[in-house]
Amino acid sequence: MSNAKQSDSSRGERPRASSLKPLKLTVPFIKPYTGRLLLAFVCLSVASVSMLGMPIAIRYVIDYGFSSDNLKSIDLYFMALLGLALIYAVFASFRYYLVMWIGERVVADIRSAVYRHIIKLSPTFFEVTRTGEVLSRLTTDTTLVQSVVGAGMSIALRSSFTLIGCLVMLFVTSAKLTLMILALVPVVVLPVWLYSRKVRRLSRATQDRIADSSSIADESLNAIQIVQAFTLENFLGERFADSVETSFSAARKRLQVSSLLSGLIVLTAFGAIVVVLWIGAHSVADNTMTPGTLGQFLMYATFLAGSTTALGEVWSDVQRAAGAMERLMELLSAQTDIKAPANPLALPPEGRGHIQIQRIDFNYPSRPDQKALDKYTLEIQSGETIALVGPSGAGKTTVFQLLLRFYDPQAGQILLDGVDITKADPEEVRKRIGIVPQNTVLFAETAMENIRYGRPTATDEEVKAAARAAIADEFIEKQPEGYHTFLGEKGMRLSGGQQQRIAIARAILKNPPVMLLDEATSALDSESEKLVQEALDHLMQDHTTLVIAHRLSTVIKADRIVVMDEGKIVDIGRHAELIRKGGLYARLADLQFRHAPDDQENELLEVV
Ligand SMILES: Nc1ncnc2c1ncn2[C@@H]1O[C@H](COP(=O)(O)OP(=O)(O)OP(=O)(O)O)[C@@H](O)[C@H]1O
Ligand SMILES: [Mg+2]
Numbered sequence: 029m030s031n032a033k034q035s036d037s038s039r040g041e042r043p044r045a046s047s048l049k050p051l052k053l054t055v056p057f058i059k060p061y062t063g064r065l066l067l068a069f070v071c072l073s074v075a076s077v078s079m080l081g082m083p084i085a086i087r088y089v090i091d092y093g094f095s096s097d098n099l100k101s102i103d104l105y106f107m108a109l110l111g112l113a114l115i116y117a118v119f120a121s122f123r124y125y126l127v128m129w130i131g132e133r134v135v136a137d138i139r140s141a142v143y144r145h146i147i148k149l150s151p152t153f154f155e156v157t158r159t160g161e162v163l164s165r166l167t168t169d170t171t172l173v174q175s176v177v178g179a180g181m182s183i184a185l186r187s188s189f190t191l192i193g194c195l196v197m198l199f200v201t202s203a204k205l206t207l208m209i210l211a212l213v214p215v216v217v218l219p220v221w222l223y224s225r226k227v228r229r230l231s232r233a234t235q236d237r238i239a240d241s242s243s244i245a246d247e248s249l250n251a252i253q254i255v256q257a258f259t260l261e262n263f264l265g266e267r268f269a270d271s272v273e274t275s276f277s278a279a280r281k282r283l284q285v286s287s288l289l290s291g292l293i294v295l296t297a298f299g300a301i302v303v304v305l306w307i308g309a310h311s312v313a314d315n316t317m318t319p320g321t322l323g324q325f326l327m328y329a330t331f332l333a334g335s336t337t338a339l340g341e342v343w344s345d346v347q348r349a350a351g352a353m354e355r356l357m358e359l360l361s362a363q364t365d366i367k368a369p370a371n372p373l374a375l376p377p378e379g380r381g382h383i384q385i386q387r388i389d390f391n392y393p394s395r396p397d398q399k400a401l402d403k404y405t406l407e408i409q410s411g412e413t414i415a416l417v418g419p420s421g422a423g424k425t426t427v428f429q430l431l432l433r434f435y436d437p438q439a440g441q442i443l444l445d446g447v448d449i450t451k452a453d454p455e456e457v458r459k460r461i462g463i464v465p466q467n468t469v470l471f472a473e474t475a476m477e478n479i480r481y482g483r484p485t486a487t488d489e490e491v492k493a494a495a496r497a498a499i500a501d502e503f504i505e506k507q508p509e510g511y512h513t514f515l516g517e518k519g520m521r522l523s524g525g526q527q528q529r530i531a532i533a534r535a536i537l538k539n540p541p542v543m544l545l546d547e548a549t550s551a552l553d554s555e556s557e558k559l560v561q562e563a564l565d566h567l568m569q570d571h572t573t574l575v576i577a578h579r580l581s582t583v584i585k586a587d588r589i590v591v592m593d594e595g596k597i598v599d600i601g602r603h604a605e606l607i608r609k610g611g612l613y614a615r616l617a618d619l620q621f622r623h624a625p626d627d628q629e630n631e632l633l634e635v636v
Contacts, residue, residue: 050354051346054177057134057141068126069185075119076189078112080197083327085109091320124182131178135170142166142359150366151434152393165359169352176342176349184342187335194332201325202317205304209329212303216296223289224340230282237275244268297333304329366433372453379445380410381460381541381572383431388440390430390595400426401437402595410541413568413585415577417616418592424576425466426595428544431574433457444542462535464567466546466576468527475504476511478530482537491537498533498563500526525560532563543567545575547582578620589613 058065088105146153146162198206248255248264255264308325311317383406390401400423408414416424429435430442433454441448449457462482470478479491479500486494492511495501503526507513515521515530522530535543545564561581567573568585577583584603591599591606591613598612606613 050350050357051176053353053357054134054138054173057137058130058177061130061133064126064130068123068130071119071123071126072185072189075116075123076186076193078115078119079190079331080193080328081112082109082116083197083201083324083331085112086327087318087320087324089320090323091318120186123186127182127185128178131174131176131181134177135174138173138356139166139170142170142356145360146362148364149362150364151429152365153362155392155394162359165352165355169356172345172349172352173356176345180342180345180349183338184346187338187342190331190335191339194328194335198325198328198332201321201328202308202311205308205311205325208307209300209304212300216300220289220293220296223285223292227282227286227289230278230285234275234278234282237271237278241268241271241275244271301326301329366436366454368453368455369451372456373447373451375447375452375456375460376445379460379541382410382443382445383408383542383572383574384443385427385430386440386443388430388437388442390426390435390437392426392435399595401430404440404595404597406590406597408572408574410572411570412587413573413575415575415583415586415589416592417577417583417589417613418598419612419616421594422592423595424592425546428463428546428574428576431542431544432461432463460540461542461544462538462540462567462571463544464528464531464535464546464564468531470515470522470527470530472515472517474509474512474514475500475507475530478515479533479537482534483539486537491533494533494537495530497536497566498529499559499566500529500533500563503529525557528560529563532560532567536567541572543571543573543575545573547576547578580617580620583617591616 085105085108089102089109092101092105143166195206198209244264244267248260248268255261305322305326308317308322312319312322385404385406385408388401388404389399390404391397391399404423404427406414416427418424430437431444431449433442433449436450441450443449444452444457444460471481475495476488476491479494480486482494483490488511492501495504495511504511504513513521545567557579561579564575564582565585568575575582575586577586577589583589586602588600589603589606590597591611593612599606599609601609601613603617607617
C-alpha cells in the first residue's frame with residue numbers, strides 16, 4: 029500500500045471519491061448474488077407498474093365514481109385501486125427485502141475479506157498504518173458501502189423507475205402541462221441544488237468536528253488510569269467540551285442553511301403545484317380536461333417530485349460510498365513483503381530446532397541508515413539454551429523478530445533445521461517457534477480459551493496439563509469459575525506474574541521445537557518470580573531456547589550467554605567466565621542482577 033494515500037482519513041474524515049469508479053469494485057462481491065438481484069428487479073418492475081397504475085384508477089374514481097347512476101363501476105374502480113395497492117405493497121416489500129439482503133450480505137463478505145487480508149500483513153504495514161485507521165475502515169467505511177449497496181441501491185432503482193415512468197405518464201396525461209412543468213424545473217432545482225451543496229459541505233465539517241472530539245475521548249479513555257493518576261480530568265474535560273462546542277457551532281451553521289433550504293423547497297414546490305393547478309383548473313373550466321385527468325396529473329407530478337428528491341439524496345451517499353470503497357480496496361490490495369515463495373521448501377519433519385544465523389545485516393524499513401543487526405552470526409544447537417544479554421536497544425528483540433520472519437534481513441540468511449527461512453512458508457516456520465513476549469498479550473476471554481490459543485485444536489485436558497506445567501493451575505482453580513473465568517479486557521483481572529504464566533502455558537501447549545522468551549523487565553516479588561522461573565524451566569526442557577534475560581537465575585542456567593551491543597555480538601560464554609573477563613557483561617551483571625533475591629545470590633555463589 030502506498031504511504032501517501034494513508035493520511036486521507038486519519039482523523040475519521042470520510043472524503044468522497046473523485047469518481048465513482050471504485051464502486052465498480054463491489055461488482056465481484058455482488059456477482060454471487062446475481063439471481064437474487066434479478067428477482068429484485070422483477071419485483072421492482074411489478075411494484076412500479078402497479079404504482080403507476082394507481083393515478084389512472086384515481087382518475088376514473090374522480091370522473092365517474094361520484095355519480096349515482098353508475099354504482100357498479102364505482103365498486104369496480106375502488107376494487108381496482110385496492111388491488112393495485114395490494115400488489116404494490118407485496119412486491120415493494122419483497123424488493124426491499126431482497127435488495128437490503130444483498131447489501132448486508134455483500135458488506136459482510138467485504139468485511140471478512142478485508143480482515144482476512146490485513147491480519148496476514150507484515151509488521152511493516154502496521155508500522156505505517158495506525159490500527160485505529162484500519163478499524164475505522166472496517167467499520168465506518170463498510171457501513172457506508174452497505175448504505176449504498178443496500179438502501180441506496182433500493183432507493184436509486186425505485187426512484188429511477190418511477191421517474192421515467194412518471195415522465196412518460198405525464199406526457200400521456202397532458203403534454204401541455206408537462207412541458208410547462210419541465211420549464212419550471214430549472215427555477216426550482218437550481219437554487220435547491222446550490223444550497224444543498226452548501227449543506228453537504230457544512231455537514232462534512234460537522235462530521236469532522238465530531239471525529240475530533242471522539243478521538244480525544246478515545247485516547248483518554250484508553251489511558252484512563254494515567255489520566256486519573258495525573259489528575260487530568262478537568263483539563264481533558266475542558267478540551268473535550270471545547271471540541272464538542274466547535275462541532276455544535278458547525279452543526280448550528282448547517283441547521284441554519286438547511287432550514288432555509290427546506291423553506292425554499294416548500295415554497296418553490298408549492299408554487300409550482302399551484303401554478304399547474306391554476307392552469308389545470310382553467311382547462312377543466314374550459315372543458316378541455318376532466319377533473320380526473322387533472323387529479324391523475326397531479327399525482328404523477330407528486331411521484332415525480334418525490335423520486336427526484338430521493339435520487340438527489342442518494343447521490344451524495346453514492347459519492348461517499350465510492351470514497352469508502354476506494355479505501356477498502358486499498359487495504360485489500362496492500363501487499364505483504366513477507367510471502368511464501370511459489371514453491372516453498374518443506375522443513376524436515378524431524379527437525380529439532382537447529383538454528384543458524386549467518387552474517388545478518390538488518391535495518392528496520394523505517395530506519396534505513398541505522399543498523400539494528402550488524403554481521404550477526406550465531407549457531408544454536410537443538411536443545412541448547414541461549415541467553416541474550418545487552419543494553420537497551422542492542423537488538424535483542426530484533427533477533428526474535430527475524431527468527432519469526434516478521435522482517436527479512438538485507439544480507440545474510442537464517443537457517444532453521446537446515447532450511448533458509450525465506451525459502452520456506454512463513455506459516456511453517458512460525459509453527460516451529462513458540463514465543464513468550466515481554467508484555468504478555470491476553471485476549472478478553474476465559475483462562476481456558478486464552479491458553480488454547482497456543483494450539484486451537486487442543487482438548488480441555490491438554491490445556492489443563494499445560495497450565496499445570498506452567499504452574500498456572502493453582503491460581504486458575506482459585507478463580508471464581510476456574511478455567512471458565514473471564515479474564516477481563518487484555519487479561520486485566522490477573523496480576524503480572526499470573527499473566528506471564530498464562531502466556532507460558534500457551535507456549536507449552538503449542539510445544540514447538542524452538543522457544544523464544546523475552547523476560548519481563550518489571551520486577552516480580554520473589555514468590556511469583558520463583559513460580560514464573562519454575563514454569564520457564566519446564567518450558568525450556570527439551571527445547572531449543574533463546575531467552576532475552578533480565579534475571580540472574582536465567583543467565584546462570586543458560587548453556588551460553590550471548591552479549592550484544594549495537595547490533596553486534598561482543599562476547600559469548602558462561603556467566604562465571606564472562607564475569608571474570610570483566611567488560612560489558614560484568615558491568616551489566618553488576619547493574620541488573622544486583623538486586624537479585626537472596627536465594628539466587630546463593631545460587632550465584634555456588635556457580636562462581
Ligand atoms: N519497529 C521498529 N522500527 C524502527 N526501529 C526499530 C523498531 N524496533 C526497534 N527498532 C530499533 O532497533 C534497535 C534495536 O531494537 P530492539 O528492540 O531489538 O532492542 P532490544 O535489545 O530488544 O532493547 P530492550 O532491551 O530495550 O528491549 C533500537 O535502536 C530500536 O530503536
Ligand atoms: Mg527488547
